[in-house]
Amino acid sequence: MTSSLPPFVDIEWCEDRPREIVMADVRWYLDGASGRSAYEAGHIPGAVFMDLDRWLSAEPSREAGRNPLPDPEVFAEGMRNAGISDADTVVAYDDAGGVIAARLVWMLRSTGHQAALLNGGLAAYTGELETHQRARQPGRFTATPWPFQLLASIQDTAPGQGKIVVDARNRDRYEGRQDPIDPRLGHIPQAINLPCRENLDPSGKLLAKELLHSKVAGVGILSANDVISYCGSRRHRLPQRAGPGTSRPGQGAPLRRRVVPVWARHPTAGGNRLKKTAGPTSFFPISPSGTSVP
Missing domain, CATH: 3.40.250.10 (Rhodanese-like domain)
Structure with missing residues (x-):
């Protein structure tokens, strides 16, 4: 594959x-x-x-x-x-x-x-x-x-699983300021925000590789391993897959990232729990070996 x-x-x-x-x-x-x-x-x-x-x-x-x-x-x-x-x-x-x-x-x-x-x-x-x-x-x-080894479950996003969970939606939806689709506002607890559209320049093309790597590393991701990404409904995660260690922005990333069954299916979106923030994005610290530390 x-x-x-x-x-x-x-x-x-x-x-x-x-x-x-x-x-x-x-x-x-x-x-x-x-x-x-x-x-x-x-x-x-x-x-x-x-x-x-x-x-x-x-x-x-x-x-x-x-x-x-x-x-x-x-x-x-x-x-x-x-x-x-x-x-x-x-x-x-x-x-x-x-x-x-x-x-x-x-x-x-x-x-x-x-x-x-x-x-x-x-x-x-x-x-x-x-x-x-x-x-x-x-x-x-x-x-x-479908290669289910590339798909993550809701349980995989829980704290303590050693995963970095990335929300690819726009910042206003992640921060819970508004959402035109889902009934609950916010994001999966402990998820970091890396909006896929912010990886594009004004013409709609990818930013330079060095800038993309800097953006990803800036939120604590030093490796594509153990990263779970999600959006609102499984449609738009690939444009934010430009992780460190690739020879071209995103090369190989789609087969290394695991994909969660999205915000629309998370218990939070259904009314059980809510993580809402208007402040700076938080993220898991990364150990020198590149693995996530909950």
Whole structure:
């Protein structure tokens, strides 16, 4: 379950190998606007549209959260319908800083496929957009069980488990100042805040590697080992995975980070406990060996 492809690639990299990759448009909007309509209004030439609600998520429930992983066969069917096969290299994009397309990238990389996020998203492409969908032959994509060794349980986030828990949501949601989605405000107790959107520059591209490493180390993370990350509903964690010790921002991180079943499923969000702060972010101290010290 490894990928030689870094999790972020630039548009120039894509333009140099148009016949070697499949571009996937994964636009989706929290306010209910149609991602498909946005795709039909204009997309990167040759890109296929991936419907997040239909193929990348299962039905929400109190037990599973707001956007649980779909059945592997459902995911495989969506890939086949889009003309994507096991051997294809997929580059996904959105217009939201990568926080939506990151879901598809994680799902593919975690099951052993070659996939990356387009650095800068749709805005990185400066050519004329396409408004029609090119026909593709159905793909040959094999359903693969989700690698549960890469997934963390709610219990894994409890104090004393030796894990560093990272909340990738915006600071106002983490601090409990407002939340447009979840009924309770705040964050998982002892979680640190590393907002994924703050890892991008004004153009929507990743910050320089050195700055990303400094930001991660600044909140006490010296290794990607024993890090559990979460967002509001499992959609947007990849853009904040740029940990120390990588040759490129984020390289290898998606397969070393463990993913918790998100804030929407945590007991706190349901009304049992609440951690709310408007002050500085706290974090676990790190021992010289790089392991977390609760």
